Amino acid sequence: MPEFHAPYNFIPVTGKVGGKDTPKTPWAKLTVAEAGSIRHDYWPAGLNSGRIVCRLTLLTPTVVGCGRCDDGNVAKLVEPYRVGGKLAIPASSLRGMIGAVAEALSQSALRVLSDKVMSVRKQMNSAISAIGLLKRKQAGDPLVLMPFTTGPIRSNGTHQFILDYKWAQVFTGRTWRNILPVYLDGYHYDHAAEQLSKVGGSFLDRAGLETFRGQKNQYYYARLAGPNLSVTNALDLHDTALMATLKIKTGNANFLLGQRLAANCPVPISQGEFDLLPQAEKVNYTKGVLFVLGIDGRAANMPRTKKHEYFLPLPSPSSSLPIEDAAIETYRRLNKAVIERKGEVYAPQAYGDSELASGRLIRFDVAGAGNAVRELSWSAIWRQPVDGTVHDFFRQISSDLLPWSSKRERLTPAEALFGMVGAGKHVREDGSEEKVSRNLASRLRFSDARTLPTDEAKQSGEVVTLKILGSPKLPSAAMYFAPRNAGVQPTTKPALATDVPRGRKIYLPHPPEQTATQFWKTTNPADADSAAQKQRVRPLEPGPSFWFHIDFDNLSEAELKLVLTSLSPSDEFVHRLGLGKPLGLGAVRVEMVRCCLIDRLARYRDFSLMQNRYQSAIVGKVGAPPVEIYPVEAATPAARREPTDQSLIDEHTLRVLGTVGNPAKLKPGEPVCYPFADGQQGDETEGFKWFVNNDDRHNNHRQVLGEVVADQTLPVLRTNHGH
Numbered sequence: 192m193p194e195f196h197a198p199y200n201f202i203p204v205t206g207k208v209g210g211k212d213t214p215k216t217p218w219a220k221l222t223v224a225e226a227g228s229i230r231h232d233y234w235p236a237g238l239n240s241g242r243i244v245c246r247l248t249l250l251t252p253t254v255v256g257c258g259r260c261d262d263g264n265v266a267k268l269v270e271p272y273r274v275g276g277k278l279a280i281p282a283s284s285l286r287g288m289i290g291a292v293a294e295a296l297s298q299s300a301l302r303v304l305s306d307k308v309m310s311v312r313k314q315m316n317s318a319i320s321a322i323g324l325l326k327r328k329q330a331g332d333p334l335v336l337m338p339f340t341t342g343p344i345r346s347n348g349t350h351q352f353i354l355d356y357k358w359a360q361v362f363t364g365r366t367w368r369n370i371l372p373v374y375l376d377g378y379h380y381d382h383a384a385e386q387l388s389k390v391g392g393s394f395l396d397r398a399g400l401e402t403f404r405g406q407k408n409q410y411y412y413a414r415l416a417g418p419n420l421s422v423t424n425a426l427d428l429h430d431t432a433l434m435a436t437l438k439i440k441t442g443n444a445n446f447l448l449g450q451r452l453a454a455n456c457p458v459p460i461s462q463g464e465f466d467l468l469p470q471a472e473k474v475n476y477t478k479g480v481l482f483v484l485g486i487d488g489r490a491a492n493m494p495r496t497k498k499h500e501y502f503l504p505l506p507s508p509s510s511s512l513p514i515e516d517a518a519i520e521t522y523r524r525l526n527k528a529v530i531e532r533k534g535e536v537y538a539p540q541a542y543g544d545s546e547l548a549s550g551r552l553i554r555f556d557v558a559g560a561g562n563a564v565r566e567l568s569w570s571a572i573w574r575q576p577v578d579g580t581v582h583d584f585f586r587q588i589s590s591d592l593l594p595w596s597s598k599r600e601r602l603t604p605a606e607a608l609f610g611m612v613g614a615g616k617h618v619r620e621d622g623s624e625e626k627v628s629r630n631l632a633s634r635l636r637f638s639d640a641r642t643l644p645t646d647e648a649k650q651s652g653e654v655v656t657l658k659i660l661g662s663p664k665l666p667s668a669a670m671y672f673a674p675r676n677a678g679v680q681p682t683t684k685p686a687l688a689t690d691v692p693r694g695r696k697i698y699l700p701h702p703p704e705q706t707a708t709q710f711w712k713t714t715n716p717a718d719a720d721s722a723a724q725k726q727r728v729r730p731l732e733p734g735p736s737f738w739f740h741i742d743f744d745n746l747s748e749a750e751l752k753l754v755l756t757s758l759s760p761s762d763e764f765v766h767r768l769g770l771g772k773p774l775g776l777g778a779v780r781v782e783m784v785r786c787c788l789i790d791r792l793a794r795y796r797d798f799s800l801m802q803n804r805y806q807s808a809i810v811g812k813v814g815a816p817p818v819e820i821y822p823v824e825a826a827t828p829a830a831r832r833e834p835t836d837q838s839l840i841d842e843h844t845l846r847v848l849g850t851v852g853n854p855a856k857l858k859p860g861e862p863v864c865y866p867f868a869d870g871q872q873g874d875e876t877e878g879f880k881w882f883v884n885n886d887d888r889h890n891n892h893r894q895v896l897g898e899v900v901a902d903q904t905l906p907v908l909r910t911n912h913g914h
Contacts, residue, residue: 198773201693206589215601252730255769265722280640299605310574360561402539403480405550417450485540646735656716701775711774761849846901
């Protein structure tokens with residue numbers, strides 16, 4: 192099977208430097224007497240202040256935008272950042288790029304880490320297929336559910352279809368004909384268009400078909416072939432005449448999916464068509480509704496195996512089930528999480544949104560006694576929640592790894608350097624509340640990166656439409672989590688008791704032969720269905736160097752060493768910057784050219800204002816700063832050696848980081864790309880396929896993202912296929 196590198200890997204998060212807990216500073220000690228170097232009120236003797244001048248080189252085309260332009264195209268055009276009309280790179284992007292490395296090296300808190308609710312895709316054997324109608328008896332009452340039809344039923348050991356206990360309770364008093372759905376075929380996968388399409392002339396190709404919304408004029412009628420027997424009766428697979436009236440999936444196990452339409456009723460008819468029938472014929476028809484998800488405008492993102500929608504008989508007799516509060520709360524949490532990550536909840540298009548509301552059809556499952564609804568979903572295989580949020584998983588390693596909040600009391604090294612903002616008022620341990628939030632300004636100030644006045648950065652000559660920037664969403668166990676104990680087989684659903692997060696995400700560099708093909712360009716820029724997920728850019732091309740500086744105050748020797756190491760963890764290290772990193776854009780190299788130091792006490796001596804601002808400098812490996820923009824820094828004498836105090840740098844993390852960021856550690860000949868299934872390379876429409884295959888319960892060869900081993904070749908994954 193072909194191999195490939197995933198676009199990213201992880202730097203382990205341990206909360207330890209050199210095997211000991213990361214050094215931390217209690218917030219309570221940030222006082223005039225005890226603050227040490229973490230202060231802005233004056234410059235104590237023995238600390239370092241000054242300016243670091245850096246050169247930034249683009250190794251691949253790079254996109255750092257400052258907004259999106261609505262020029263009439265669905266795929267928005269990303270506008271480049273400019274200063275004084277010239278192309279530049281914003282200080283905020285540089286600060287984020289360097290800050291992320293400093294966080295990792297010092298095993299500091301993850302300053303940007305959303306506390307997301309996580310969920311995983313349900314397995315086929317736990318699909319939710321029964322369909323019912325949400326309703327309220329009157330305004331203000333809680334939602335209840337009217338059961339319409341059952342989901343697939345597996346045959347038992349005696350080759351019979353029997354409702355198990357809980358569903359027998361749900362559908363008590365009804366017939367098989369009244370609880371089995373009718374599958375209405377009419378979709379197929381169009382290989383030329385690479386998306387789902389309607390079969391011309393089919394029932395689903397009719398205009399105006401939509402899911403029932405509780406309106407009287409939305410009823411349909413059909414002649415049903417299913418058995419008019421009580422659901423207490425078993426259906427025998429050996430009864431060939433009976434089986435001919437049913438829709439059955441055969442294989443290692445047989446599943447009853449639904450019923451068929453009568454031979455003289457090829458499709459359901461509308462209310463208007465039904466009204467024209469003679470009264471003698473009307474009695475042969477069953478009143479029902481349609482459950483139509485719809486594919487218009489989202490065909491490219493629908494599974495290519497989808498072939499049908501449903502006709503559902505109206506319940507007779509009708510009944511209602513209460514819905515557990517936990518079921519509604521879980522649905523709303525999952526729905527919100529999907530929307531927040533800009534995913535789509537595939538509710539019927541007729542509903543316009545995915546909220547729970549009276550008069551809407553939805554899939555459901557019931558508790559073991561069949562007396563209450565315990566789960567709700569629009570699709571049969573949707574999501575199920577993970578026990579624990581993102582913060583819960585990292586909290587198990589150390590609570591000081593979480594972003595700064597009212598619940599934390601100690602600053603990690605990167606927070607002390609780059610600053611942080613408190614979220615709301617701080618509640619003391621005794622329960623009392625401080626009147627102000629706890630915030631700390633950074634002791635590092637980044638400038639924008641610009642070219643020399645005589646140089647001009649160039650953009651690509653054409654506007655390029657990027658591929659969809661997709662990735663597996665949390666909590667993909669194959670990518671984001673690892674078993675807590677070595678030798679344990681990874682699961683598809685991480686749990687607090689058994690799994691740990693892999694660490695900080697970092698993007699791999701791409702091999703030169705891959706970037707030479709402009710791998711980031713979409714192969715189908717005109718595809719209307721996916722255009723809204725894509726962006727158009729004119730990347731900055733490699734060429735003139737960019738220059739920026741970092742002004743710093745009151746850094747200890749260890750803090751200065753951390754900053755300098757974060758700029759260039761190794762000579763081969765490649766930073767990733769801006770948009771499109773998973774596609775190969777934004778590979779840059781940062782080099783410290785000169786670190787100029789200010790003697791604050793000397794600045795206040797006689798005649799000091801007439802002297803050079805900087806008294807000494809640490810010289811980098813790439814010459815002097817350009818005098819056109821850094822004349823004072825270029826003239827500063829090299830009278831200082833680089834700090835050697837590495838007490839804030841975890842040596843193992845430094846080696847792992849240097850391995851991930853080194854293009855020479857890629858496996859020769861293998862691309863860096865999103866995972867893809869066999870025969871799918873270059874296919875931009877079904878990025879989920881590899882993950883679905885990998886998580887299949889019949890897959891005995893599940894793959895997980897390999898751990899980065901310092902100084903070794905980076906791990907690869909393999910293509911896969913369905914089971």
